[in-house]
Amino acid sequence: MSRKFPKVQRSTMQGEAGVNAVSTVVNDHLKCIFRKNHTEHDFGIDAYIDIVLDSGEVTGQCIAVQIKSGVSFFKTKTSNGYTFYGESKHLNYYINTPMPVLVILHNPESNVCYWVEFDPAKTERTETGWKINVPKNNEFCESQKSRILDLVGNPVDHSDVLENHWAFNETLNEFDFIYYAIDRIDIEERNVLPLKEFIDRISVNDSLCRKFQGRVEIMVSGYDDDPRELWEIKQVRRWFKKADSKIKYWFFFCNAELPAYGLKNYFSCLCGTKWLTEEVDVFPGANVEMNTKMMADLFDRNWPWLNEMTDRLGMSIEENKRISYQIMDLVHIPHEA
Secondary structure, X not given: OOOOOOOOOHHHHHHHHHHHHHHHHHHHHOOOEEEEOOHHHOOOOOEEEEEEOOOOOEEEEEEEEEEEEXXXXXXXXXXXXXXXXXXXXXXXXXXXXOOOEEEEEEEOOOOEEEEEEOOXXXXXXXXXXXXXXXXXXXXXXXXXXXXXXXXXXXXXXXXXXXXXXXXXXXXXXXXXXEEEEEOHHHHHOOOOHHHHHHHHHHHOOHHHHHHOOOOEEEEEOOOOOXXXXXXXXXXXXXXXXXXXXXXXXXXXXXXXXXXXXXXHHHHHHHOOOEEOOOOOOXXXXXXXXXXXXXXXXXXXXXXXXXXXHHHHOOOOHHHHHHHHHHHHHHOOOOOOO
């Protein structure tokens, strides 16, 4: 007589036994937190272990685990453990997982688990996928806690760094305009990192972005006694060329209202400026000219970054045009009204 009841698969019960065994070790012995992955979201990771310090502090660090339960996983023995055979589809998944991945084998007869950290260097190719050795000395238990925690390293308290970051931003907010001086030493060493870090810092903060749009004046210091224009100095031109390749938002942050030292130097150093024998009314003075092709290339590099920033901040097309036209006016490029 047929009985009309749903049936549970034996493999499901066996898999749950492995998950329960690992969960018990994690929660009761390692004193960490076990978070099971829902079956529909299981693509090779069965659970996650949230790291908890002896003080009870949850660090935010995590370890992913793949759990396999069954005596069949212990049939292929090595001199020091057991061979686990993995599927090819899981290789990239494990490698791209931004945390350590443990492969844990559960023996349902002894209720003992063994583990190994997944490491591509430890794997070998097979006809259907890959394999890795799971050492029998790696029993998944309390005595292994220090080794397991070593996989994520010591947690870092970022409080002081963040406090300093907030304090610096609060100091910036006290000002309405920023004069940023590039030291001659940085110019001659082509060190653009300080300015890049500064621009990156205000770029990621929407409030600072809005406040300092067009309010950063980049100055070059240390050449006051040099009779040449800055664009005539090879070291300055080279510095601006390198800076241009590393920094995105010149058009967004640089002051475009006269005297606009930063933008003038930016254009004149990158656009092949040269002296003219006759006086004409072009940027940056009445007796110099710039290479129009180089200037067009400079604009082509900068428009996408300006659009990216104004789009991110939800600024209107009119605001984008205002910024664009200011810069075009500075270099005497005609545009629509």
